[in-house]
Amino acid sequence: MEKHLSDKFYTAMKKLEPRYPTKKALILPALHQAQEEYGWLPKEVLAEIAEYIGVHAAQIREVASFYTMYNLKPVGKNHIKICTNVACCLRGADELMSFAEKKLGIKCGETTPDGLFSLSEEECLGACTTAPAMMANDDYIEELDVNKLNDFIEKMKVVKS
Amino acid sequence: MSQTTLFEQHFWKESNRTLEYYLQSMNGYQAAQKVLKEMSPDQVIDEVKKGNIRGRGGAGFPMGMKWSFIPKASEKPKYLVCNADESEPGTCKDRQIIRYTPHLLIEGLIIGSFAIGCKHAYVYIRGEYVREAKLLNAAIDEAYAKGYLGKNIFGSGFDLEITVHRGAGAYICGEETGLLNSLEGKRGEPRVKPPFPAVSGAFGCPTAVNNVESIANVPHLIRMGGDAFAQLGKVDKSGGTRLISLSGHVKKPGVYEIQAGSMTLRQIIDHLGGGVINDKKLKAVIPGGSSSPILSADEIDVVYDVEPLMKVGTMMGSAAIMVIHEDTDLVKLLMRITKFYEHESCGQCTPCREGCHWMESILHKIIHHEAKPSDLDLLVDVAQNIGGKTLCALGDAAAGPVISFVKKFRPEFEAYIKGQKIYA
Numbered sequence: 001m002e003k004h005l006s007d008k009f010y011t012a013m014k015k016l017e018p019r020y021p022t023k024k025a026l027i028l029p030a031l032h033q034a035q036e037e038y039g040w041l042p043k044e045v046l047a048e049i050a051e052y053i054g055v056h057a058a059q060i061r062e063v064a065s066f067y068t069m070y071n072l073k074p075v076g077k078n079h080i081k082i083c084t085n086v087a088c089c090l091r092g093a094d095e096l097m098s099f100a101e102k103k104l105g106i107k108c109g110e111t112t113p114d115g116l117f118s119l120s121e122e123e124c125l126g127a128c129t130t131a132p133a134m135m136a137n138d139d140y141i142e143e144l145d146v147n148k149l150n151d152f153i154e155k156m157k158v159v160k161s
Numbered sequence: 162m163s164q165t166t167l168f169e170q171h172f173w174k175e176s177n178r179t180l181e182y183y184l185q186s187m188n189g190y191q192a193a194q195k196v197l198k199e200m201s202p203d204q205v206i207d208e209v210k211k212g213n214i215r216g217r218g219g220a221g222f223p224m225g226m227k228w229s230f231i232p233k234a235s236e237k238p239k240y241l242v243c244n245a246d247e248s249e250p251g252t253c254k255d256r257q258i259i260r261y262t263p264h265l266l267i268e269g270l271i272i273g274s275f276a277i278g279c280k281h282a283y284v285y286i287r288g289e290y291v292r293e294a295k296l297l298n299a300a301i302d303e304a305y306a307k308g309y310l311g312k313n314i315f316g317s318g319f320d321l322e323i324t325v326h327r328g329a330g331a332y333i334c335g336e337e338t339g340l341l342n343s344l345e346g347k348r349g350e351p352r353v354k355p356p357f358p359a360v361s362g363a364f365g366c367p368t369a370v371n372n373v374e375s376i377a378n379v380p381h382l383i384r385m386g387g388d389a390f391a392q393l394g395k396v397d398k399s400g401g402t403r404l405i406s407l408s409g410h411v412k413k414p415g416v417y418e419i420q421a422g423s424m425t426l427r428q429i430i431d432h433l434g435g436g437v438i439n440d441k442k443l444k445a446v447i448p449g450g451s452s453s454p455i456l457s458a459d460e461i462d463v464v465y466d467v468e469p470l471m472k473v474g475t476m477m478g479s480a481a482i483m484v485i486h487e488d489t490d491l492v493k494l495l496m497r498i499t500k501f502y503e504h505e506s507c508g509q510c511t512p513c514r515e516g517c518h519w520m521e522s523i524l525h526k527i528i529h530h531e532a533k534p535s536d537l538d539l540l541v542d543v544a545q546n547i548g549g550k551t552l553c554a555l556g557d558a559a560a561g562p563v564i565s566f567v568k569k570f571r572p573e574f575e576a577y578i579k580g581q582k583i584y585a
Contacts, residue, residue, distance in 0.1 A: 086497060126255075
């Protein structure tokens, strides 16, 4: 089988192996690590993880599909996830979502045609006392308002070039 | 009253998270040293029992008792698993502990592991806390470098490893057996109980699962002694302090700390939160995370702790208070809450999987003025047929808001059904 995952992946896994009594426990860490390399989890990658763990590929898919953070489809280079749960919604999250949709020209759940941005609705992020909040890739942006949201999008547009 | 706090004074300053600060300003690792050198596991458990510390994750179960359930005679490895999944909507206190006082958590894990005979503790942290997981790992590395983790800690012969395990976005993994399945590399579906984790938890071995705040309290408890810790609490059977996540329509949202049971819900909102924003009228309060039954504005003169809140038909949960003012459309808010549980239901139990879906559909009909008057009773009927009929508490979590919203704010639902518009 052609290898898709890097040496870095296998080195990270080797380091983690002694920290768990079973190899299956490495499934979540492996999925995280693979997604960090690929941005999402293509079929071939899931198959390679399955081979490494020693289970059927369907078992990896079964696990991966349970968790919302694992992208089983490609996502944009920048992933904007706006929390719309109770605390954020009491603080105006719906307006922010509308703004993001308009600004990016896509609906929630979609990716811009240039592949630069994906927009999602997020469940409670645990930033309720600084609501509204969003995740911008791996970072939180809290006490979010239209200006901060606009600034992030503009900043990331520039990073492209 | 002036409040004795154990955490808050160390929050909000990034430099406080270092080992150096912890050793110099928080008597860092002295409690663990005392425990490992001078105490037996039973003595530690007794001290924790004396401290009356109730679980800070949501269920409020006495922590010392939980630890005492771990069978001593078992030949199998034992595990202490820290629940850092913090996913109950409204809750963001554990995040502050990890960000600002990570060594308190690590020291608590050392003490707890010693008490139950664990050699490898896991911290299951929600996947979205990418930065927090990094901070915690950095603190763990600092502890290893100083010999507070690893082999023969403080020359006591006690060994401990800690591994941070990241979740990947699933509310249900905050449920302890869902969490354990997720740790084992499975879907985070809750297990049939019994057997309880104390007998068969992580990897089929005896396991105690404790919330971040619960574990981070243990060094304080040991340092001051169980009796003194218990006395911080101002109500029976509830020791120490509580970290409260206060959010929604208050002037000063934030994570606050109070001595357990020392304030009423109204005092918390008015004195800590500065009252309702824009001086609007208070309409309702969700007192313990989105799964706790809602309280109307005239029900908040209740002492804010586990048992007093239980007596008024709601719960303290994870101490996440969400304040709601008069201009809020509660029908839409309930729809949002129900949508969350529909999304997060793992699907194993029919009442929860189907029931959450039906509740969402009925609410959708109500909001779009397509419902019949009888649909409101149907909604409550569906909710009542979820509660208590599922493997885990997610079913009850979904049912509680529906039943309480309709019971306390029925006219708002009826207005929608009649086609009236209350809110713009």
